[in-house]
Amino acid sequence: MRLRTFTGATLQEAIRQVRAELGPDAVILETRRIGRRSHEVRAGLDAPETAAPAADAANDTLDRIATALAFHGVPARLADRLAAAAGELASADPVLALAGALDSLFAFEPVATAGARPLALVGAPGAGKTSSLARLATRARLAGQAVGAITCDLVRAGAEAQLAVYTRRLEIPAFRAADGDGLARALTALPNDAFRLIDTTGANPREPRDLQQLARILGQCDAEPILVLPAGGDTLEMADQATGFAGLGCRRIVATKLDLVLRLGGLLAAADAGRLAFAEFGCSPEIGAGLMPVNPVSLARLLLGKSPATAATPAPAATREPVR
Numbered sequence: 001m002r003l004r005t006f007t008g009a010t011l012q013e014a015i016r017q018v019r020a021e022l023g024p025d026a027v028i029l030e031t032r033r034i035g036r037r038s039h040e041v042r043a044g045l046d047a048p049e050t051a052a053p054a055a056d057a058a059n060d061t062l063d064r065i066a067t068a069l070a071f072h073g074v075p076a077r078l079a080d081r082l083a084a085a086a087g088e089l090a091s092a093d094p095v096l097a098l099a100g101a102l103d104s105l106f107a108f109e110p111v112a113t114a115g116a117r118p119l120a121l122v123g124a125p126g127a128g129k130t131s132s133l134a135r136l137a138t139r140a141r142l143a144g145q146a147v148g149a150i151t152c153d154l155v156r157a158g159a160e161a162q163l164a165v166y167t168r169r170l171e172i173p174a175f176r177a178a179d180g181d182g183l184a185r186a187l188t189a190l191p192n193d194a195f196r197l198i199d200t201t202g203a204n205p206r207e208p209r210d211l212q213q214l215a216r217i218l219g220q221c222d223a224e225p226i227l228v229l230p231a232g233g234d235t236l237e238m239a240d241q242a243t244g245f246a247g248l249g250c251r252r253i254v255a256t257k258l259d260l261v262l263r264l265g266g267l268l269a270a271a272d273a274g275r276l277a278f279a280e281f282g283c284s285p286e287i288g289a290g291l292m293p294v295n296p297v298s299l300a301r302l303l304l305g306k307s308p309a310t311a312a313t314p315a316p317a318a319t320r321e322p323v324r
């Protein structure tokens with residue numbers, strides 16, 4: 001296989017270079033964000049380039065993408081924008097074309113565990129906030145990072161005990177905070193270089209008082225609120241929920257429960273409506289399974305029918321197959 005590495009300011013631009021130089025049969029092996037402004041795509045070509053009917057192949061690709069987006073229940077206007085962006089890439093590879101389109105319409109920003117602002121997991125009751133906190137804490141601990149957790153959820157019965165199970169197992173300090181002052185105090189009690197995670201009470205985005213209370217608590221510290229949103233809900237409801245939490249300052253989504261659903265249109269609608277970046281996907285009830293950092297290629301693979309496990313990780317080199 002002929003391997004090449006391409007770099008561009010956006011993933012779409014790097015993929016365009018792959019297309020231009022290696023043709024429609026190029027296989028994407030890896031994508032990587034380098035810093036904030038550069039994307040690297042490693043691609044290969046198994047066979048010599050052929051004079052295949054490129055236009056037909058590109059049309060088949062667009063049909064496949066349109067079918068997948070319809071299956072997922074992506075709202076028509078968003079699906080049209082994605083199809084138009086994919087069409088511009090004129091790629092015969094559906095993953096390539098859809099990844100480029102997703103990259104041009106959405107932002108992708110996985111959670112970095114080092115040097116981060118404190119993160120507050122916010123969302124509706126039962127969304128998966130505490131589980132996501134435990135998964136992010138586990139990831140940071142495995143990376144050798146100092147971690148601390150604070151819960152502001154003193155409301156739901158058993159919430160503190162649930163978090164304590166995880167923090168004890170991870171041997172990380174845990175605090176409770178009843179209000180904004182308590183949260184600010186707990187944050188200063190943790191080392192500055194620690195990865196600081198805040199659990200919050202489930203909030204009803206249709207209830208202004210819930211959001212105002214969250215805003216009051218988080219307003220006293222420099223925490224980034226991250227929306228935890230389960231996949232598979234009604235498209236319009238998810239879009240409304242995302243808009244509500246975006247008003248609280250959320251910029252990113254940790255999507256959970258992808259293992260329970262087949263259709264991801266609601267998640268795309270939510271990210272689009274709230275102008276939220278995709279950060280991580282949760283695909284299992286097990287804490288140990290962790291979260292999957294999302295990038296345009298892994299999301300394109302999921303939308304085109306790959307399971308979360310294979311969407312996230314390229315196959316080993318010896319058995320790697322073309323991404324179709």
Ligand SMILES: Nc1nc2c(ncn2[C@@H]2O[C@H](COP(=O)(O)OP(=O)(O)OP(=O)(O)O)[C@@H](O)[C@H]2O)c(=O)[nH]1
Nearest residue numbers: 125126127128129130131202256257282283284285
């Ligand atoms: N199948 C599956 N279950 C999940 C996932 N993430 C969380 N859960 C389950 O969803 C339920 C709620 O998860 P929590 O993490 O307690 O949710 P929460 O948002 O903290 O809930 P509240 O604190 O009550 O608002 C638990 O039973 C979790 O095991 C996931 O990705 N897949």
Ligand SMILES: [Mg+2]
Nearest residue numbers: 129130153159
């Ligand atoms: Mg919780």
